[in-house]
Amino acid sequence: MRRITVHPILSFPPKKKVKFTFEGQVIEGLEGEPIAAALVADGIYKMRESINLHRPRGFFCAIGNCSSCLMVVDGTPNVRTCITPLKEGMKVEVQKDKGVLR
Amino acid sequence: MNAALAAADAGASALVVDRFQSLGGQLVKQTHKFFGWTTRGAGARGFELAQNWEANVKNHPRIQTLLGFEVIGAYRDGTWIAADLEDLHKIKPKRVVIATGASERMITFENNDYPGVYGAGAVQTLMNVYGVLPGEKYLIVGSGNVGVIVAYQLLQAQARVEAVIDVLPRLGGAYWVHAAKIQRAGVPILLKRTITGVYGTDSVERAETVGVDDNFQPVPGTEITFSVDVVLLAVGLTPLNELLFELGVKEYYIPELGGFVPWHDESGRTSQPEIFVAGDVAGIEEATTAALQGRISGLQSALDLGYAASKEEIEELKELLCQFRQSSLSEKVLQGLERLHAKGV
Numbered sequence: 417m418r419r420i421t422v423h424p425i426l427s428f429p430p431k432k433k434v435k436f437t438f439e440g441q442v443i444e445g446l447e448g449e450p451i452a453a454a455l456v457a458d459g460i461y462k463m464r465e466s467i468n469l470h471r472p473r474g475f476f477c478a479i480g481n482c483s484s485c486l487m488v489v490d491g492t493p494n495v496r497t498c499i500t501p502l503k504e505g506m507k508v509e510v511q512k513d514k515g516v517l518r
Numbered sequence: 519m520n521a522a523l524a525a526a527d528a529g530a531s532a533l534v535v536d537r538f539q540s541l542g543g544q545l546v547k548q549t550h551k552f553f554g555w556t557t558r559g560a561g562a563r564g565f566e567l568a569q570n571w572e573a574n575v576k577n578h579p580r581i582q583t584l585l586g587f588e589v590i591g592a593y594r595d596g597t598w599i600a601a602d603l604e605d606l607h608k609i610k611p612k613r614v615v616i617a618t619g620a621s622e623r624m625i626t627f628e629n630n631d632y633p634g635v636y637g638a639g640a641v642q643t644l645m646n647v648y649g650v651l652p653g654e655k656y657l658i659v660g661s662g663n664v665g666v667i668v669a670y671q672l673l674q675a676q677a678r679v680e681a682v683i684d685v686l687p688r689l690g691g692a693y694w695v696h697a698a699k700i701q702r703a704g705v706p707i708l709l710k711r712t713i714t715g716v717y718g719t720d721s722v723e724r725a726e727t728v729g730v731d732d733n734f735q736p737v738p739g740t741e742i743t744f745s746v747d748v749v750l751l752a753v754g755l756t757p758l759n760e761l762l763f764e765l766g767v768k769e770y771y772i773p774e775l776g777g778f779v780p781w782h783d784e785s786g787r788t789s790q791p792e793i794f795v796a797g798d799v800a801g802i803e804e805a806t807t808a809a810l811q812g813r814i815s816g817l818q819s820a821l822d823l824g825y826a827a828s829k830e831e832i833e834e835l836k837e838l839l840c841q842f843r844q845s846s847l848s849e850k851v852l853q854g855l856e857r858l859h860a861k862g863v
Contacts, residue, residue: 418651420675425549425563428649446648453648461633461652461721472720474633475652478640479544480537481621481758484631498640501539 418457434504450478451497451508452485463487463497464511487511519571520809521615521796524816526580528827532816533609534575535600537588541575542568543619543797544639545805547646549674550667550696552806564805565646592765596792613792613819616762617812620755620776620798625659628715634722638668638752645675653748657725658682659713661697662690663804663847665752666707669700680744683711683727685734691847711742716749725749757799767793770861774854775801781863784836786815789863794819801858803851810839 420428431446438460445454452463452475462472463485476484480499489495490507493515497508519541522532540546548564562570575581584600584607591599598609622637624630636652638660644650656672658665661684669679682700684690687710689697701707711729714736716722729740756777762769768781768789779801786794794815797808814835820827843852 418653420645420649420651422676423649424674426646426649449648449650453644453650456644456652457648457650463633466631471631472633473631474721475636475644476640477622477637478643479621482637499538 418459434502436502436504436506436508438508439510445502447503448501451487451489451495451500451502451506452478453498454502455497455508462510467514470512486515488515519575520812521617521794521816521819522581523571523574523578524813524827525613525615525820525825526578526816528817528820529580529825530820530823531580531582533582533584533611535584535587535589535609537586539586541572541583541585543617544643547639547642548805549646549671567805567809589761592761612823613794615786615794615796615812615815615819616799617795617797617808618758618761618799620802621758622751623754623756625713625751625753627713629717629722632716632718632722633720634718634747635716635749635751638664638750641748641750642668642671645677646671651675651677653722653746654678655680655744655746656748656750657713657727657744657746658750658752660684660690660752660754661686661692661707661709662752662754663692663696664755665690665750666692666696666700668750668752669705670696670703673700673703673705679705680746681706681708683708683713685710685712685730687732691850693847708742711740712736713749714741718747722747722749755798755802757802759799762788762793762795762799765790765793768863770858772801772854772858774850775858779854779858781858781861784814785818785832786811787818791822801851801854803848807839807842810835810842814839 433444434447443458461474464473473484476482478498480496485497486494487497488509488511522534526532545564545568587600587602590601600607656679658669661682672679711727714726716725725744727742728736762780769778780788780795782788782795786796796811796815817827817832
Protein backbone atom coordinates (compact mmCIF):
# COMPACT_ATOMS: atom_id res chain seq x y z
CA MET A 417 0.00 0.00 0.00
CA ARG A 418 1.26 3.42 -0.87
CA ARG A 419 -0.92 5.62 1.30
CA ILE A 420 0.68 8.71 2.77
CA THR A 421 0.20 8.68 6.54
CA VAL A 422 2.55 11.39 7.77
CA HIS A 423 2.72 14.77 6.02
CA PRO A 424 4.00 18.16 7.24
CA ILE A 425 1.17 20.16 5.64
CA LEU A 426 -1.70 17.92 4.66
CA SER A 427 -3.90 15.65 6.67
CA PHE A 428 -5.90 12.86 5.10
CA PRO A 429 -8.97 12.29 7.25
CA PRO A 430 -10.01 8.64 7.42
CA LYS A 431 -12.50 7.63 4.75
CA LYS A 432 -14.78 4.65 4.55
CA LYS A 433 -13.11 1.56 3.12
CA VAL A 434 -14.97 -0.19 0.33
CA LYS A 435 -14.41 -3.47 -1.46
CA PHE A 436 -14.40 -3.76 -5.25
CA THR A 437 -13.05 -6.20 -7.79
CA PHE A 438 -10.18 -5.75 -10.23
CA GLU A 439 -10.05 -8.52 -12.84
CA GLY A 440 -12.16 -10.64 -10.54
CA GLN A 441 -9.91 -10.21 -7.54
CA VAL A 442 -11.36 -8.43 -4.49
CA ILE A 443 -9.40 -5.38 -3.34
CA GLU A 444 -10.00 -2.46 -1.03
CA GLY A 445 -10.06 1.24 -1.68
CA LEU A 446 -11.49 4.37 -0.13
CA GLU A 447 -15.01 5.44 -0.98
CA GLY A 448 -15.16 8.37 -3.36
CA GLU A 449 -11.51 8.41 -4.37
CA PRO A 450 -10.92 7.95 -8.11
CA ILE A 451 -10.96 4.28 -9.12
CA ALA A 452 -7.49 4.69 -10.63
CA ALA A 453 -6.10 6.12 -7.37
CA ALA A 454 -7.34 3.06 -5.49
CA LEU A 455 -5.65 0.79 -8.05
CA VAL A 456 -2.34 2.68 -7.92
CA ALA A 457 -2.42 2.59 -4.11
CA ASP A 458 -2.66 -1.16 -4.43
CA GLY A 459 0.30 -1.36 -6.80
CA ILE A 460 -1.77 -1.92 -9.95
CA TYR A 461 -0.42 0.08 -12.88
CA LYS A 462 -1.85 -1.41 -16.05
CA MET A 463 -5.35 -0.07 -16.70
CA ARG A 464 -5.86 -0.69 -20.35
CA GLU A 465 -4.13 -1.92 -23.48
CA SER A 466 -3.53 0.17 -26.57
CA ILE A 467 -6.04 -0.75 -29.26
CA ASN A 468 -3.71 -2.03 -32.00
CA LEU A 469 -0.42 -3.07 -30.42
CA HIS A 470 -1.88 -3.98 -27.02
CA ARG A 471 0.76 -2.08 -25.14
CA PRO A 472 0.14 -1.52 -21.42
CA ARG A 473 -1.26 1.86 -20.47
CA GLY A 474 -1.73 3.39 -17.02
CA PHE A 475 -2.51 6.52 -15.08
CA PHE A 476 -1.18 9.62 -16.83
CA CYS A 477 -3.02 12.95 -16.55
CA ALA A 478 -5.43 12.72 -13.59
CA ILE A 479 -7.80 15.25 -15.18
CA GLY A 480 -9.90 13.02 -17.41
CA ASN A 481 -8.19 14.29 -20.50
CA CYS A 482 -5.73 11.78 -21.95
CA SER A 483 -7.66 8.47 -22.25
CA SER A 484 -4.75 6.49 -20.82
CA CYS A 485 -6.79 5.13 -17.88
CA LEU A 486 -9.97 4.07 -19.71
CA MET A 487 -11.31 0.88 -18.15
CA VAL A 488 -14.41 -1.29 -18.17
CA VAL A 489 -16.41 -0.52 -15.02
CA ASP A 490 -19.52 -2.55 -14.25
CA GLY A 491 -19.58 -3.57 -17.90
CA THR A 492 -19.37 -0.02 -19.25
CA PRO A 493 -16.25 0.58 -21.37
CA ASN A 494 -14.26 3.83 -21.73
CA VAL A 495 -14.76 4.93 -18.13
CA ARG A 496 -12.20 7.58 -17.19
CA THR A 497 -11.09 5.97 -13.97
CA CYS A 498 -8.90 8.91 -12.88
CA ILE A 499 -11.99 11.07 -12.32
CA THR A 500 -14.66 8.46 -11.56
CA PRO A 501 -15.38 8.00 -7.84
CA LEU A 502 -14.99 4.52 -6.39
CA LYS A 503 -18.10 2.82 -4.98
CA GLU A 504 -18.61 -0.37 -3.02
CA GLY A 505 -18.89 -3.46 -5.18
CA MET A 506 -17.68 -1.96 -8.46
CA LYS A 507 -16.44 -4.44 -11.03
CA VAL A 508 -13.32 -3.00 -12.64
CA GLU A 509 -11.60 -4.60 -15.63
CA VAL A 510 -8.65 -3.85 -17.89
CA GLN A 511 -9.93 -2.57 -21.23
CA LYS A 512 -8.39 -4.32 -24.23
CA ASP A 513 -10.34 -2.89 -27.15
CA LYS A 514 -12.36 0.15 -28.12
CA GLY A 515 -15.38 -1.08 -26.20
CA VAL A 516 -18.71 -1.92 -27.79
CA LEU A 517 -22.14 -0.31 -27.59
CA ARG A 518 -24.70 -2.39 -25.79
CA MET B 519 -14.73 30.94 -9.39
CA ASN B 520 -13.33 34.46 -9.46
CA ALA B 521 -15.24 35.29 -12.63
CA ALA B 522 -18.47 33.95 -11.14
CA LEU B 523 -17.95 35.79 -7.85
CA ALA B 524 -17.17 39.08 -9.57
CA ALA B 525 -20.15 38.87 -11.91
CA ALA B 526 -22.53 37.73 -9.17
CA ASP B 527 -21.36 40.41 -6.75
CA ALA B 528 -22.26 42.94 -9.43
CA GLY B 529 -25.78 41.50 -9.56
CA ALA B 530 -25.62 38.95 -12.40
CA SER B 531 -26.57 35.29 -12.02
CA ALA B 532 -23.75 32.86 -12.65
CA LEU B 533 -23.49 29.12 -13.25
CA VAL B 534 -20.17 27.32 -12.76
CA VAL B 535 -19.84 24.08 -14.72
CA ASP B 536 -16.91 21.77 -14.00
CA ARG B 537 -16.20 18.20 -15.01
CA PHE B 538 -14.63 17.59 -11.61
CA GLN B 539 -16.66 16.73 -8.56
CA SER B 540 -15.13 19.66 -6.69
CA LEU B 541 -14.46 23.31 -7.37
CA GLY B 542 -10.96 24.79 -7.48
CA GLY B 543 -9.37 23.19 -10.54
CA GLN B 544 -5.71 22.47 -10.00
CA LEU B 545 -5.44 24.70 -6.93
CA VAL B 546 -6.71 21.88 -4.75
CA LYS B 547 -3.38 20.07 -5.05
CA GLN B 548 -1.08 23.05 -4.56
CA THR B 549 0.40 22.77 -1.09
CA HIS B 550 3.04 25.48 -1.50
CA LYS B 551 2.58 29.09 -0.54
CA PHE B 552 1.97 31.59 -3.30
CA PHE B 553 4.09 34.64 -3.96
CA GLY B 554 2.72 38.10 -4.69
CA TRP B 555 0.58 40.31 -2.48
CA THR B 556 -1.02 39.04 0.68
CA THR B 557 -4.18 40.95 -0.23
CA ARG B 558 -4.38 38.82 -3.37
CA GLY B 559 -3.87 35.50 -1.65
CA ALA B 560 -0.07 35.33 -1.53
CA GLY B 561 1.27 33.56 1.54
CA ALA B 562 -1.71 31.22 1.43
CA ARG B 563 -1.37 27.68 0.14
CA GLY B 564 -3.18 26.87 -3.08
CA PHE B 565 -5.70 24.48 -1.56
CA GLU B 566 -6.54 27.04 1.11
CA LEU B 567 -7.25 29.64 -1.58
CA ALA B 568 -9.48 27.12 -3.34
CA GLN B 569 -11.36 26.36 -0.11
CA ASN B 570 -12.00 30.06 0.57
CA TRP B 571 -13.28 30.77 -2.90
CA GLU B 572 -15.31 27.58 -2.90
CA ALA B 573 -17.08 28.63 0.30
CA ASN B 574 -17.86 32.04 -1.22
CA VAL B 575 -19.16 30.47 -4.42
CA LYS B 576 -21.33 27.93 -2.60
CA ASN B 577 -22.78 30.54 -0.24
CA HIS B 578 -23.52 33.08 -2.95
CA PRO B 579 -27.26 33.46 -3.59
CA ARG B 580 -26.72 34.19 -7.29
CA ILE B 581 -24.21 31.42 -8.10
CA GLN B 582 -25.22 27.88 -8.99
CA THR B 583 -22.80 25.04 -9.59
CA LEU B 584 -22.97 21.99 -11.81
CA LEU B 585 -20.18 19.66 -10.76
CA GLY B 586 -19.24 16.42 -12.47
CA PHE B 587 -20.75 17.83 -15.65
CA GLU B 588 -18.86 18.44 -18.85
CA VAL B 589 -19.68 20.97 -21.55
CA ILE B 590 -20.21 18.79 -24.59
CA GLY B 591 -21.71 21.25 -27.03
CA ALA B 592 -22.21 24.89 -27.88
CA TYR B 593 -24.58 25.93 -30.64
CA ARG B 594 -24.78 29.01 -32.82
CA ASP B 595 -28.01 30.14 -31.24
CA GLY B 596 -26.15 30.45 -27.92
CA THR B 597 -27.31 27.17 -26.38
CA TRP B 598 -24.72 25.24 -24.41
CA ILE B 599 -25.05 21.63 -23.28
CA ALA B 600 -23.55 20.28 -20.07
CA ALA B 601 -23.86 16.56 -19.44
CA ASP B 602 -22.80 13.69 -17.25
CA LEU B 603 -23.49 10.04 -18.01
CA GLU B 604 -27.11 10.23 -16.83
CA ASP B 605 -28.33 13.75 -17.29
CA LEU B 606 -27.97 16.82 -19.46
CA HIS B 607 -28.74 20.50 -19.12
CA LYS B 608 -29.39 23.06 -21.82
CA ILE B 609 -28.03 26.44 -20.82
CA LYS B 610 -28.45 29.77 -22.58
CA PRO B 611 -25.91 32.15 -21.06
CA LYS B 612 -25.59 35.75 -22.16
CA ARG B 613 -21.87 35.78 -21.43
CA VAL B 614 -19.44 32.87 -21.09
CA VAL B 615 -16.06 32.81 -19.36
CA ILE B 616 -13.99 29.82 -20.44
CA ALA B 617 -11.41 28.88 -17.83
CA THR B 618 -10.62 25.30 -18.77
CA GLY B 619 -6.95 25.49 -17.85
CA ALA B 620 -4.24 23.43 -19.47
CA SER B 621 -2.99 19.92 -20.03
CA GLU B 622 0.49 18.57 -19.71
CA ARG B 623 2.82 18.26 -22.63
CA MET B 624 4.40 15.05 -23.74
CA ILE B 625 7.90 14.54 -25.08
CA THR B 626 9.19 11.72 -27.24
CA PHE B 627 11.35 8.92 -25.86
CA GLU B 628 11.21 5.15 -26.09
CA ASN B 629 8.20 3.62 -24.29
CA ASN B 630 6.84 7.00 -23.22
CA ASP B 631 3.37 5.43 -23.10
CA TYR B 632 4.36 2.96 -20.35
CA PRO B 633 2.54 2.89 -17.04
CA GLY B 634 4.86 4.72 -14.65
CA VAL B 635 5.29 7.74 -16.92
CA TYR B 636 3.08 10.44 -15.42
CA GLY B 637 2.32 14.05 -16.01
CA ALA B 638 3.87 15.83 -13.02
CA GLY B 639 0.52 17.38 -12.14
CA ALA B 640 -1.07 13.94 -12.06
CA VAL B 641 1.31 12.78 -9.34
CA GLN B 642 0.65 16.03 -7.50
CA THR B 643 -3.06 15.23 -7.61
CA LEU B 644 -2.53 11.64 -6.48
CA MET B 645 -0.34 12.52 -3.52
CA ASN B 646 -1.76 15.86 -2.39
CA VAL B 647 -5.46 15.29 -2.97
CA TYR B 648 -5.82 11.53 -2.50
CA GLY B 649 -2.77 10.74 -0.36
CA VAL B 650 -1.47 8.08 -2.74
CA LEU B 651 2.14 7.73 -3.89
CA PRO B 652 2.40 5.96 -7.24
CA GLY B 653 5.86 4.50 -6.66
CA GLU B 654 9.08 4.30 -4.68
CA LYS B 655 11.69 6.19 -6.68
CA TYR B 656 11.15 9.17 -8.93
CA LEU B 657 12.90 10.90 -11.82
CA ILE B 658 11.59 14.32 -12.81
CA VAL B 659 12.03 15.63 -16.34
CA GLY B 660 11.89 19.43 -16.45
CA SER B 661 13.21 21.98 -13.96
CA GLY B 662 10.44 24.53 -14.41
CA ASN B 663 8.17 25.71 -11.63
CA VAL B 664 6.10 22.53 -11.73
CA GLY B 665 9.00 20.05 -11.80
CA VAL B 666 10.85 21.62 -8.91
CA ILE B 667 7.80 22.16 -6.72
CA VAL B 668 6.58 18.61 -7.28
CA ALA B 669 10.05 17.32 -6.37
CA TYR B 670 9.82 19.17 -3.08
CA GLN B 671 6.29 17.93 -2.43
CA LEU B 672 7.42 14.35 -3.11
CA LEU B 673 10.08 14.78 -0.45
CA GLN B 674 7.44 16.08 1.94
CA ALA B 675 5.46 12.91 1.26
CA GLN B 676 8.61 10.96 2.11
CA ALA B 677 9.23 9.68 -1.40
CA ARG B 678 12.69 9.34 -2.90
CA VAL B 679 13.53 11.69 -5.78
CA GLU B 680 16.64 10.52 -7.66
CA ALA B 681 17.10 13.65 -9.78
CA VAL B 682 15.51 16.49 -11.69
CA ILE B 683 16.85 16.75 -15.22
CA ASP B 684 16.49 19.53 -17.77
CA VAL B 685 17.63 19.73 -21.36
CA LEU B 686 18.40 23.45 -21.00
CA PRO B 687 21.72 24.73 -19.64
CA ARG B 688 19.92 26.69 -16.90
CA LEU B 689 17.09 26.19 -14.46
CA GLY B 690 13.64 26.38 -16.07
CA GLY B 691 10.98 28.73 -14.74
CA ALA B 692 11.39 27.65 -11.12
CA TYR B 693 11.81 30.08 -8.26
CA TRP B 694 15.35 29.84 -6.88
CA VAL B 695 14.06 29.36 -3.37
CA HIS B 696 12.32 26.12 -4.35
CA ALA B 697 15.30 24.86 -6.38
CA ALA B 698 17.64 25.56 -3.47
CA LYS B 699 15.34 23.67 -1.11
CA ILE B 700 15.43 20.41 -3.08
CA GLN B 701 19.17 20.66 -3.64
CA ARG B 702 19.71 21.11 0.09
CA ALA B 703 17.69 17.95 0.57
CA GLY B 704 20.12 16.12 -1.71
CA VAL B 705 18.18 16.02 -4.99
CA PRO B 706 20.54 16.86 -7.85
CA ILE B 707 19.32 19.13 -10.65
CA LEU B 708 21.14 17.87 -13.74
CA LEU B 709 21.12 20.39 -16.56
CA LYS B 710 21.83 19.73 -20.27
CA ARG B 711 20.43 16.22 -19.91
CA THR B 712 17.43 14.51 -21.49
CA ILE B 713 15.55 11.25 -21.20
CA THR B 714 15.98 8.68 -24.01
CA GLY B 715 13.77 5.86 -22.81
CA VAL B 716 12.10 3.92 -20.02
CA TYR B 717 12.27 0.15 -19.74
CA GLY B 718 10.72 -2.64 -17.72
CA THR B 719 8.14 -5.39 -17.91
CA ASP B 720 4.76 -3.74 -18.41
CA SER B 721 5.74 -0.67 -16.37
CA VAL B 722 8.73 1.57 -15.70
CA GLU B 723 11.67 -0.08 -13.91
CA ARG B 724 14.48 2.12 -15.14
CA ALA B 725 15.00 5.34 -17.09
CA GLU B 726 17.91 6.13 -19.37
CA THR B 727 19.19 9.65 -19.80
CA VAL B 728 21.97 11.28 -21.78
CA GLY B 729 23.80 14.60 -21.65
CA VAL B 730 23.30 16.99 -24.55
CA ASP B 731 25.59 19.57 -26.18
CA ASP B 732 24.76 23.19 -26.99
CA ASN B 733 22.75 22.03 -30.02
CA PHE B 734 20.72 19.58 -27.89
CA GLN B 735 22.50 16.61 -29.50
CA PRO B 736 23.28 13.60 -27.28
CA VAL B 737 26.89 13.37 -26.11
CA PRO B 738 28.15 9.74 -26.21
CA GLY B 739 29.59 8.52 -22.95
CA THR B 740 27.37 10.73 -20.77
CA GLU B 741 24.56 8.21 -20.33
CA ILE B 742 23.16 7.79 -16.82
CA THR B 743 20.61 5.09 -15.99
CA PHE B 744 18.27 5.74 -13.08
CA SER B 745 16.63 2.87 -11.30
CA VAL B 746 13.17 4.41 -10.83
CA ASP B 747 9.60 3.22 -11.10
CA VAL B 748 8.07 6.64 -11.79
CA VAL B 749 9.08 9.25 -14.36
CA LEU B 750 7.37 12.61 -14.06
CA LEU B 751 7.07 14.82 -17.10
CA ALA B 752 7.15 18.48 -16.17
CA VAL B 753 7.89 19.76 -19.63
CA GLY B 754 5.31 22.47 -19.87
CA LEU B 755 1.63 22.91 -20.37
CA THR B 756 -0.59 23.61 -23.32
CA PRO B 757 -4.01 25.33 -23.19
CA LEU B 758 -7.10 23.11 -23.07
CA ASN B 759 -8.66 24.94 -25.96
CA GLU B 760 -10.91 22.37 -27.67
CA LEU B 761 -14.08 24.29 -26.84
CA LEU B 762 -12.61 27.47 -28.27
CA PHE B 763 -11.67 25.72 -31.51
CA GLU B 764 -15.18 24.35 -31.83
CA LEU B 765 -16.65 27.77 -31.22
CA GLY B 766 -14.50 29.22 -33.98
CA VAL B 767 -12.87 31.77 -31.73
CA LYS B 768 -9.82 33.30 -33.42
CA GLU B 769 -6.67 31.56 -32.19
CA TYR B 770 -2.98 32.02 -32.89
CA TYR B 771 0.03 29.82 -32.32
CA ILE B 772 2.16 31.62 -29.72
CA PRO B 773 4.88 29.32 -28.33
CA GLU B 774 5.59 31.68 -25.41
CA LEU B 775 1.99 31.18 -24.23
CA GLY B 776 2.04 27.40 -24.61
CA GLY B 777 0.60 26.76 -28.08
CA PHE B 778 -2.65 27.82 -29.71
CA VAL B 779 -4.23 30.57 -27.66
CA PRO B 780 -7.36 32.61 -28.27
CA TRP B 781 -6.90 36.20 -29.26
CA HIS B 782 -8.22 38.25 -26.34
CA ASP B 783 -8.13 41.81 -25.14
CA GLU B 784 -7.12 43.07 -21.69
CA SER B 785 -10.46 42.09 -20.22
CA GLY B 786 -10.21 38.55 -21.61
CA ARG B 787 -12.76 39.15 -24.38
CA THR B 788 -12.14 36.90 -27.42
CA SER B 789 -12.94 37.52 -31.09
CA GLN B 790 -16.54 36.58 -30.21
CA PRO B 791 -17.69 39.41 -27.93
CA GLU B 792 -19.85 37.25 -25.67
CA ILE B 793 -17.02 34.81 -24.94
CA PHE B 794 -14.23 35.54 -22.48
CA VAL B 795 -11.18 33.55 -21.44
CA ALA B 796 -9.25 33.53 -18.16
CA GLY B 797 -6.37 31.53 -16.74
CA ASP B 798 -4.12 29.03 -18.50
CA VAL B 799 -6.48 28.55 -21.45
CA ALA B 800 -5.72 32.18 -22.37
CA GLY B 801 -1.97 31.51 -22.22
CA ILE B 802 0.06 29.45 -19.75
CA GLU B 803 0.81 31.50 -16.65
CA GLU B 804 0.00 30.81 -13.01
CA ALA B 805 -2.68 30.94 -10.35
CA THR B 806 -2.37 34.55 -9.19
CA THR B 807 -2.75 35.94 -12.69
CA ALA B 808 -5.51 33.44 -13.46
CA ALA B 809 -7.51 34.70 -10.49
CA LEU B 810 -7.00 38.33 -11.54
CA GLN B 811 -8.00 37.53 -15.12
CA GLY B 812 -11.07 35.68 -13.87
CA ARG B 813 -12.19 38.61 -11.78
CA ILE B 814 -11.63 41.06 -14.64
CA SER B 815 -13.61 38.96 -17.13
CA GLY B 816 -16.42 38.46 -14.60
CA LEU B 817 -16.71 42.19 -13.94
CA GLN B 818 -16.49 43.08 -17.63
CA SER B 819 -19.17 40.56 -18.61
CA ALA B 820 -21.47 41.88 -15.87
CA LEU B 821 -20.83 45.41 -17.11
CA ASP B 822 -21.73 44.31 -20.66
CA LEU B 823 -25.12 43.19 -19.39
CA GLY B 824 -25.82 46.47 -17.64
CA TYR B 825 -25.01 45.46 -14.08
CA ALA B 826 -23.27 47.95 -11.84
CA ALA B 827 -19.79 46.44 -11.93
CA SER B 828 -17.08 48.85 -10.93
CA LYS B 829 -15.06 50.18 -13.86
CA GLU B 830 -12.50 51.45 -11.36
CA GLU B 831 -12.00 47.93 -10.02
CA ILE B 832 -11.47 46.61 -13.56
CA GLU B 833 -8.78 49.23 -14.18
CA GLU B 834 -7.22 48.55 -10.80
CA LEU B 835 -7.08 44.80 -11.50
CA LYS B 836 -5.55 45.36 -14.94
CA GLU B 837 -2.87 47.49 -13.28
CA LEU B 838 -2.21 44.73 -10.71
CA LEU B 839 -1.86 42.21 -13.52
CA CYS B 840 0.75 44.44 -15.21
CA GLN B 841 2.62 44.83 -11.94
CA PHE B 842 2.66 41.11 -11.25
CA ARG B 843 4.08 40.48 -14.71
CA GLN B 844 7.07 42.75 -14.01
CA SER B 845 8.84 39.75 -12.46
CA SER B 846 11.58 38.25 -14.62
CA LEU B 847 9.62 34.96 -14.69
CA SER B 848 6.88 36.71 -16.67
CA GLU B 849 9.21 37.94 -19.41
CA LYS B 850 8.19 35.17 -21.78
CA VAL B 851 4.49 35.70 -21.10
CA LEU B 852 4.79 39.41 -21.87
CA GLN B 853 6.58 38.67 -25.14
CA GLY B 854 3.84 36.20 -26.02
CA LEU B 855 1.06 38.63 -25.19
CA GLU B 856 2.75 41.31 -27.27
CA ARG B 857 2.90 38.93 -30.25
CA LEU B 858 -0.71 37.93 -29.70
CA HIS B 859 -1.96 41.51 -29.57
CA ALA B 860 0.08 42.45 -32.64
CA LYS B 861 -1.94 39.86 -34.60
CA GLY B 862 -5.23 41.68 -34.16
CA VAL B 863 -8.69 40.17 -34.11
